[in-house]
Amino acid sequence: DDPTNHLDLESITALNNGLIAFKGTILFTSHDHQFVQTIANRIIEVTPNGVIDKEATYDEFLENEELQKQVDAMYKGQ
Numbered sequence: 001d002d003p004t005n006h007l008d009l010e011s012i013t014a015l016n017n018g019l020i021a022f023k024g025t026i027l028f029t030s031h032d033h034q035f036v037q038t039i040a041n042r043i044i045e046v047t048p049n050g051v052i053d054k055e056a057t058y059d060e061f062l063e064n065e066e067l068q069k070q071v072d073a074m075y076k077g078q
Helices: 009-021 033-039 058-063 065-076
Strands: 043-047 050-054
Antiparallel strands (some): 043 050
């Protein structure tokens, strides 16, 4: 389930701050762009043709044109 589902803003903020302060590894999936952008510092995209692993925020990952070409090629099997 999405970690921020059914939470109010104060609870989301507390959750985000707690996860950011956590010193271990967190593996998560979410459709909440803001949550991913706030928490993630490494993006791993699993495609049918391999894995793309990039240390970046979610926005940096999406804005990197060369990386997005690589992602597209991985989905197309090239």
